Amino acid sequence: MFSCLAPAKLNLFLHITSRREDGYHCLQTVFQFLDYHDVLYFDVRRDGQLRYPVFAQPWPIEQDLIFRAAQLLQQYSGTSLGADIYVDKKIPVGGGLGGGSSNAATTLLALNQLWQLHLSKEILTQIGLSLGADVPIFLYGHTAWAEGIGEKLTALELDEPWYLVIYPGCSVSTREIFTDPALTRDTLPIKISTFLAGQTTNVCEPIVRSRYPAVDQAMKWLDQYRPSRLTGTGSCLFARFEQPAEAQAVLANLPEIGYGFVAQGRNVSPALKCFAEP
Numbered sequence: 001m002f003s004c005l006a007p008a009k010l011n012l013f014l015h016i017t018s019r020r021e022d023g024y025h026c027l028q029t030v031f032q033f034l035d036y037h038d039v040l041y042f043d044v045r046r047d048g049q050l051r052y053p054v055f056a057q058p059w060p061i062e063q064d065l066i067f068r069a070a071q072l073l074q075q076y077s078g079t080s081l082g083a084d085i086y087v088d089k090k091i092p093v094g095g096g097l098g099g100g101s102s103n104a105a106t107t108l109l110a111l112n113q114l115w116q117l118h119l120s121k122e123i124l125t126q127i128g129l130s131l132g133a134d135v136p137i138f139l140y141g142h143t144a145w146a147e148g149i150g151e152k153l154t155a156l157e158l159d160e161p162w163y164l165v166i167y168p169g170c171s172v173s174t175r176e177i178f179t180d181p182a183l184t185r186d187t188l189p190i191k192i193s194t195f196l197a198g199q200t201t202n203v204c205e206p207i208v209r210s211r212y213p214a215v216d217q218a219m220k221w222l223d224q225y226r227p228s229r230l231t232g233t234g235s236c237l238f239a240r241f242e243q244p245a246e247a248q249a250v251l252a253n254l255p256e257i258g259y260g261f262v263a264q265g266r267n268v269s270p271a272l273k274c275f276a277e278p
Contacts, residue, residue: 002114004274006087006106007037008097009137010163010231010238010265013200015187024133024149025178025185030195031137031144032158034165035270036263038089038103040066042110045082050074052085065104065131072127073108077117094171096232098134102271105138109275125151134232141269145192156192160265163238164226164247168218169258170235172208177233180207205230218257225250 012030019025045051050070052061061067066085074082085107091099108124111117121139128135133150144153177183184203194200208230209216215235222228226239241247247262254260 002042002110004040004042004106004110005037005271006040006091006099006102006138007266007270008034008091008099008102008165008263009134010034010165011096011202013195013229014202014204014232015190015200016183016185016203017187017189019185020149026148027146027150028187028189029146029150030156030158031146033143033266033269034097034163034263035266036090036097036165036261037270038087038091038099038106040103040106040110041086041088042114043084044114045084046080047082048074048080049082050085051082065100065135066107068131069104069107069128070111072130073111073115073117073119073124076123076127077115077119079115079117081115083111083114092167092171092236094173095167095236096172096230096234097165097236098138098232101128101132101134102138104128104131104135106271106274108135108139109271113275138269138271141272143265143267145195154192157267158265160267162241162244162247162262162264164222164241164251164260164262165231165236165238166218166222166228166254166260167236167258168212168214170212170214172212172215172233172235174233176211177204177207180211183207202230204233208234214257221255221257222250 015028017026125136136151142155219228228237228239251260
């Protein structure tokens with residue numbers, strides 16, 4: 001059985017600059033990975049079947065990004081092979097940490113290798129983008145400045161601080177936030193230097209805090225210790241620390257408003273060490 005990692009990510013900021021005619025939003029953000037991850041396991045099948053024996057999500061398996069990624073790759077390549085797929089899930093669903101997209105990307109990378117398809121990263125990214133706008137960053141595998149709908153990526157080398165991440169016990173629907181009439185969709189585009197100077201925000205944060213009191217409560221609590229920020233459309237929020245002991249000390253005081261974890265930011269995706277270059 002082949003095992004590989006599917007890491008979480010943070011959006012260090014999120015600006016929306018416009019909305020396209022197809023409904024997608026043009027954005028600017030910076031993605032950084034965390035050394036906090038799901039683990040996926042794969043066994044190759046010779047009968048072409050895709051089996052996901054332990055499926056406990058509240059949606060049909062045909063809508064699951066792991067299953068859909070495997071199915072699309074199988075259809076694109078025409079392979080006669082299949083797979084048994086298992087997942088050890090740690091990344092919370094609906095938390096803005098990219099767990100589903102990361103699972104999909106790791107599935108594409110793993111099966112590309114196990115099925116010996118030798119598809120390029122560019123082709124895998126095309127397949128991944130059809131599954132979701134966050135899938136390309138997990139295939140790209142490096143901290144990046146992102147534009148477009150999140151698929152135009154420029155590698156960045158940032159500090160790798162420690163983050164306290166809080167999951168406030170609720171899932172946020174990205175679609176719900178992105179269709180809210182009050183969402184700011186005309187933020188002026190900025191340059192990377194503006195991000196590095198700390199002059200950014202997350203435009204989804206006011207909407208999420210107003211719709212999800214648990215998120216608002218968690219952010220007010222964390223702000224007592226360090227400035228907090230929402231990742232993506234949430235529900236997870238995070239604060240930066242230079243030392244893990246500092247973050248752990250704050251986490252020890254977390255009231256009953258969900259749960260948290262401490263993880264280090266990573267410029268190179270922890271998943272990449274599992275794979276040969278496609």
